[in-house]
Amino acid sequence: MNHRLPIAAISLLAAVASPAIAQDMTAPAYPETRRGDVVETLFGEEIADPYRWLEEDVRNAPEVADWVERQNAVTNAYLDRLPARDWFRARVGEIFDFARYSTPVERGGRYFYTFNTGLQNQSPLYVREGLEAEQRLLIDPNEWADDGATALSGWRASPDGSKLLYSVQDGGTDWRILRVLDVDTGEPLEDEIRWAKFTDLAWVGEEGFLYSRFPEPEEGEDFQALNYDQAVYFHRLGTPQSEDELVFATPEDREVGHSASVTSDGRWAIITSAKGTDARYEVRAIDLAARDTRGWQARPLVTGFDNAWSAVNSVGGKIWFVTNKDAPLYRVLAIDLDAASPEWEVVVPETEQPIDGASIVGDRLVLSYLQDASSVARIHTLDGEAAGEVELAGIGSVGGFSGRPGNPETFYSFTSFNCPPTIYRLDMATGERSTFAEPELAFDPDDFTVEQRFYDSKDGTRVPMFILRRADVAASGEAVPTVLYGYGGFDISLTPGFSASRLAWAQAGGAFVVANIRGGGEYGKAWHDAGRLDNKQNVFDDFIAAGEFLIAEGITPADGLAIQGGSNGGLLVGAVSNQRPDLFAAGNAAVGVMDMLRFDRWTAGRYWVDDYGYPDREDDFRVLRAYSPLHNIQRGVDYPALLVTTADTDDRVVPGHSFKYIAAVQEAGLGERPQLIRIETRAGHGSGKPTDKAIAEAADIMGFLAYWTGLVAPE
Template sequence: MNSLMTAAALAMATAMTASDQPQMTTVAKAIGSNPNKAPNDATDPRAYLNEVNGDEAMTWVRAHNLSTVNKLSKDPRYSEYQAEILKILQATDRIASPGFAQGDMIDNFWQDGTHVQGLWRRASWESYRSGKPQWRTILDVDALSKAEGKTWVFAGGDSLPPANNLRLISLSDGGKDANVVREFDIAKGEFVKEGFVLPEGKQSVTWVDENTIYVTREWTPGEVTVSGYAYVTKVLKRGQGLDQAVEIFRGDKKDVSAGRGVLRDIDGKYVMDTSYRGLDFFNTELAFYPNGHNDSGKVVLPLPNTAIFDGYYKGQAIYQLKSDWTSAKGTVFHNGAIIAFDLKAALADPAHVEPLALFMPNEHQSVKGTAQTKNRLVLSILSNVTSEVRSFDFGKGRWSSFKLALPENSTLSLTSSDHGSDHLFVFSEGFLGPSTLFRADAASGKVEEIKSIPERFDAQGLQVQQFWATSTDGTKVPYFLVARKDVKLDGTSPTILYAYGGFEIPMQPRYSAVLGKLWLEKGGAYALANIRGGGEFGPKWHQAGLKTLRQRVFDDFQAVAQDLIAKKVTSTPHLGIMGGSNGGLLMGVQLTERPDLWNAVVIQVPLLDMVNFTRMSAGASWQGEYGNPDDPAEGAFLRSISPYHNVRAGVAYPEPFFETSTKDDRVGPVHARKMAALFEDMGLPFYYYENIEGGHAAAANLQESARRYALEYTYMSQKLMDNSAVALGPCGRIEAR
């Protein structure tokens, strides 16, 4: 999951002091139509917005886009913000994020003012290390887009090991999840003539050998799961048409998705076939085929369906447990643990699988991710929402590890690992510390700093603090606050509160040039809430907010807001909130549950209709997170928190800003459209902006991103700063009025 958006009319805020009551927007009026109708109900007055590319719907979208841009762009800050951020996004002194390629080569995907859709390019390691890489262009996506009349978004691909010269490249039209796949020859820098080509679809593809691929896609119209994903895999040989492919695996239409794949070792050698069936978003039946491509001998290991297969290392299967599990011998392995066992031995005798534990997190730890070099297994670990990286080895029947000497108290991201050596690239960053690239040797522990980006905003006088709020049920919830050291605790600091709270995704400190330049540098404060539903403290932290327990997530967020107000960092007139995708649902709920707490709400690529979400885009796949609207208990809870169904007459709401994308085929734009239209029908002012391209990321290139940021921060500045007791001095310093 990711982020979303909506909008309409603007009312300029009036000046107020910290003791004033917030000037909320127009009180909602009662309307005759029923917003609780299903999206396909002919009596729904907003049903025309369900047709994503329909003429009537797009007329509505363009009119509201124009209204929003016209109103916000009249503020001189809009053009200033857009220019500032575009300059940063297109800066040539950015770090060209490296990816290990074949041999000593480094790959990078680059976008700037000239290369809007981007360049896939390659340089030698020594050239890259020198700081002046000599790049060879592999694919110019702008040139391809121009030649084919598309807005191609480069979506990566799958290379054929061990040479890794042939790649099945995915290209998305405008950023959709659906993509086309084409075979590409990297050495020649061109698409393979009469090579593999797959038309657009939500599909997955993997190499079997040079002349064979497995393809999982919608083979006949409607042959997808209820979530809209493929579940039938066929073998496609070089030179064959799709109609000649032979089926080798079929999941169930009730699955989220399903497919057949290939397991390889670190050298790229074929080990065996695998298959998976996504029973729901968090439960997967993983099967192994020790006899190779032959279907006979399929084995499903006696592990929980929640366990995630994380890799194959020196013959060991690496799993991450999401629930407690007891082995055949009675050994208890707790949720969050990383375990390993001899895969081939386990497949020969599944009833007696007895793993070893690599890592057992405590209550405030979680494993963020794993990577593998030629000889080492690497874990990225969170402890109290800060990172460390450990390198593991397996030998003589036991595991050993050491911690890599990377920066403390920072966010560490494993960017790329080399299967031909023990090197890996790691980024380190923090709210106020610019991103720095390191090259580490996972075997020796040697760490080399490669490059750090220049500071993009003035962080002088700012500090980062971690606090803990107490939620309704007594749970302690951590959050970060970035503000000036000399912040006046009088409730007047313009503050943006951000959170996600779902799908076990942790929120960590990041160096955001946008946030720093357009907000922190101008006197604003920023809070990041690590609420339940996320992955900051492992599976339990996530599972505490699943389905009918989700009110805890919303309560956690409100508790952080109330803690900020109690500390007199801010107050309702100066407090705004922002979040996208699942975080967009969070924002929608906060808008309808606690309209009295906020004066600005940015709702990005959101879910908002929780009564009908399973029938919208890929919504059915998220029942494991949210619950089933057709279940009596879960359905009743979902209706009680569904933002679209809880806008009430006679309530004063803050004026929200809805954002979405026409080509978001994951969550879809209909949620945001209909919520905005409901506000319109009820006489409530709002802003709405729907990027015509961009997919779930809501932007297909840097220019679109800069425009969206300018709109968001102009809105936030008007709502939260124009009423603040903070002003810019003549030299740009923050001064108290």
């Protein structure tokens, strides 16, 4: 690995504020926001909603569009004056400018992967005719849109590697357009699928593929209408979408969504059904070998929406699954559907760490586990016998292990807070590891430390956190401006991963901390359950306790702590800002769920009742009302400096959440620190965002947090 720019000589932050810090950066004059007169009585309580008009889609509502323009004008003028913003923009770009590969996938002797030279807005897709062959460009999404905001969001090569099915994401939306490419010629086929969303891509031999779609929404409703009636279809190559075959649907229960995968031997299509975001599924199997006589007959394997089930792969009639049925930390089961009386058998029992991923490569099971939110990878025989461990380079996250039964090799990635992903090849027969792709970096990872600490939450629960700092800063013991990041929901685990903006913050002399608060999946089902529904306050208590710990331990000064989170983490930032405005100097709430009384009324919001509860049920309403960021703003209290970030094309958490919240915050008079909103155009919930927009946004956020925590960027 080459290190072009050692940073050990960068000085610690100044002991006193520089002249730039001394300038007046207090709250500007906010744009006027019209207050409506909407008041509803919910379970005996009058709930005012004066900014409901801001829920309208900005594309179809001129008044909302005008409000967005005026808010952006004020915010941009403010951000332009931030002393550290230009440094962060330059440094984040320099750090991010390295060649990045995805883990290769082999099909028919060809190897497919994405490769970004560094600052390309989107990552092109390449193929090699053999592992040592020269790469050939197949798809360059950078040619699709002048602003770089149209992305290659997913892809899957056909079993023999002759065709490529891929999905297109435009402007950050969750909607996908599916297309097919001839790999030999590089030419697109005529096939095109619309209104796919939350879909897997699954080839059925070489003849066609399975996908999930919703009915076409009414005109003007595609970015706000609730998502009902998802169904699985089969598209035969060379035919129009109108002729696609319905494979599986539940018209009797419109809330159930369905996804389809196909085992790598082509024998089974696995239909996984869910009602919400919780890991509680029904599973059915379609015997593709009998399709000529039975059609798309779906055989129930798991019914009841009680537990998590994830198909790993199959060999003949035997299918392996990872499940938390009778195993909150997950185990591996198998069932032989060709047997006269199929029965579930335990292959790998539950251990003390939750299973985070599984695959079958060659004749081995490769399982990744979470050990205090960091990856461990172990190998087993298909009968479950221990067969070794994959050596990893310390605290970090492993991903990939792509492959199929019979394959001699697998590829995986390893990354940490101070190291971008390196791609490795693992020989399954010998256990020998070799490097497929290692990035050349504009920094030395050894100049940074990644430390794991544990702290006690309000109720005594032991919670882990990761701390990223420059090595010299950590050794000095100096309290430095700190960004505390959290999520705490939907069974999502925050594991170590590389971020150019986080590293830039540490490089400037600050600390970046990730708290593994309850609501995530770091310790299995119980950890998730402890942070959802009527336990949601635990999430906020864990995060507040993390901030108090960082101050008590001298990692950050009392006036130097910023907080950050996105989506459910944006809700987190909004809620704790209301509950403990004295604790935090600044915050960034990104694409947050801010109106907990109406979140289930748009697009995918109805799925979130598994974590949040139902606003129209009184017991749930009482819980939601108690922490909803929009409804618990403390008027007349000094608040942290807040930068709310969202995007016009976010059809996951519609921007109306952030619009209403910032309007209410600005009207409440929360002290001299600013509360601003940054509204990106042609961007969505996060995925598919072009590199230039991501760098610009990171510079704005880090520059804002730096000012209000006292972090002075190096000269």
